[in-house]
Amino acid sequence: MRNLSRYLAWAAAGILILGSLLGLDEKSWLAFQSEDTYQVTTGIIIMMLVLFQWGLTLGRVIFQRTGSQWGRWIDWHLRVAILLPIAVLAHSLTLGWGLLAALPLSLLGAAHFGSLMNGHDKIKEYLPYHVGLSALTLALALVHTYTVLIFR
16 A cells, blocks of 8 residues: 555656646636635545544554554555545646645655655654655645635
């Protein structure tokens, strides 16, 4: 599952960059992605997936899950990591500017570094990047949610 998560993150990043260069947000056949109801619905789905990821992580800390107990939780963490790049592409096939470029790229970067954490040495090496980008993703997602609620 880790490899699939990494490949999907890279594919999604490539599609977002290519979509931006090709101006896919201006294509009439993708006009549905600009509709408010669609944007809000897919945005809520992404936010719920991000919060679920953080809930699993905080649950591990609070309940001190280790070994096989954490193994079940990490399986769900990896399953959601596979869904997130797909949800990001469903939300938009292009990068925005500023925050709207940093947000999906930080999410996909967190997925990339998370997928590399296999084994104790790899965890020590990549965990700071994974957690840092995950925290950045959550912060940017909260700012994005706030701005959408205030200005729409």
